[in-house]
Amino acid sequence: MKNSITITSILQSMLTPEEVQRVVKLIGYEDKARKFTVYHLLQYWCMAALEQWGSYRSSVDYAALCGLSVVHYSRFSTKAAEVPFSVFKELFHLLALRAENGQPLQVVETLGSKHDGPMSEALAQPDYILVMDxxxxxxxxxxxxxxxxxxxxxxxxxxxxxxxxxxxxxxxxxxxxxxxxxxxxxxxxxxxxxxxxxxxxxxxxxxxxxxxxxxxxxxxxxxxxxxxxxRWQIEVFFRWIKQHLNIPTLFGTTENAVYGQLFCALIVYVLLNWLFVAAQTSWPQHAVLSFARFSRLFLLQNYLLNG
Structure with missing residues (x-):
């Protein structure tokens, strides 16, 4: 079984098309497309992160090899710029909550030109303890x-x-x-x-x-x-993101395209980490396999997933 088919099937088991549609309605976006829906866009973004696609144009050929619905690259780019990135942000939060494996439950995007200090006030929640640098x-x-x-x-x-x-x-x-x-x-x-x-x-x-x-x-x-x-676990998470987020290039320049691509890459990270934790129960006790190594093996199809 190809890893591309595996990751899309796992994605569908964790986030069904019906659930994605409910999130789309919650955000207030009306998805009128039939051939290339928001769910198709989610699949495209996730596969782009997993296999490090290079651009909208090259994605068409890769999508065919992955068994995804094939559309013209212009439809992919138009949809990416049109769908609010908050859809994928909400899907990431939903998936992280379900995985229950130490993933961030909330992410707030900021621009590098602004200091993150004031953002701590937006993250304040009396039910939690703020732990910060x-x-x-x-x-x-x-x-x-x-x-x-x-x-x-x-x-x-x-x-x-x-x-x-x-x-x-x-x-x-x-x-x-x-x-x-x-x-x-x-x-x-x-x-x-x-x-x-x-x-x-x-x-x-x-x-x-x-x-x-x-x-x-x-x-x-x-x-x-x-x-x-x-709090060091947050630093470990950021280090992994910088090393393995699998975004060699940003496909678009609009806010929706950039953040949509980033949040879908985080979704792939949560899925891979969930698989990594689940697979550890079947390894021999003497076997040592890091998450980074597991991710590379999964991509190269050198590790067989049961189930």
Whole structure:
């Protein structure tokens, strides 16, 4: 069985045409096409990411080899520019939620010319703990989070001054990486936080001192350190995206075409990761196969998938 047919069949089992149509209606797009629908566009984008197609024009020949409906490349490009990228964004969120394998449940697209800091406010959800790097640790934002009940664990910049520190009582563990646990105000007299915040200092895996600020008072300093260390999984995800997202070229220049292609590439990532996790149960205990290696083998059809 060809991997191209396999990935499209898996896609259809995870996201049926009926479900895609419901999302299309939810977004408010009216799909009038019969020969090349939004679902066909989804298949084209996913195969383009999996097999690294080079352009709209070359996609026609590849689509025929993959068993997809063949259309003129101009229809592909027109549909890509027409369908709102929010359709594929919503499908990605839906698929990630179903996979339940540690994938991001929400992605917010931003332009590289703008700072990501303000975006953290858009991601705020009181039911969750915001765990962020030091680029998001603006003092006014920390006060805002605390007064509005948004829990957070955010790394502090090295030059942030700790004003009027007060040590918290804690049980010292022999193997703890925590150095200090205090409450204090943050910043200089010219720019200082209005609220007192808890600051935990600990050493990371490489022995570097890390300072994080948080509003969490009912958990241990060690737990706060672990919460921040778990953020590294996001860095691992971004590293994989940069190395294996499989987008050698962007086909279009419109917002819908660019983001549509990117979100469908993320859909392929979730599908491959889901297959990788599911396949591990059938491997011999001594076998070691990384996700990157699995993805390459899957593409080269050197790994047989059962089922």
């Amino acid at each position: 030091r680029a998001y640790g603006k003092l006014e934002r920390l006060d805002h989070f605390k007064t509005h009940g948004q829990s957070f664990v955010i790394r502090l910049r090295d030059n942030v001054h700790l004003e009027k520190p007060h040590a918290l009582r804690r049980l010292t563990k022999p193997d703890s990486s925590v150095i200090r646990d205090i409450t204090c105000q943050l910043g200089s007299p010219q720019c200082r936080s209005r609220q007192r915040h808890r600051v935990v200092m600990f050493r990371d895996f490489e022995g570097r001192e890390i300072r994080v600020v948080t509003d969490l008072m009912q958990v241990t300093a060690e737990q706060i350190a672990q919460i921040y260390k778990a």
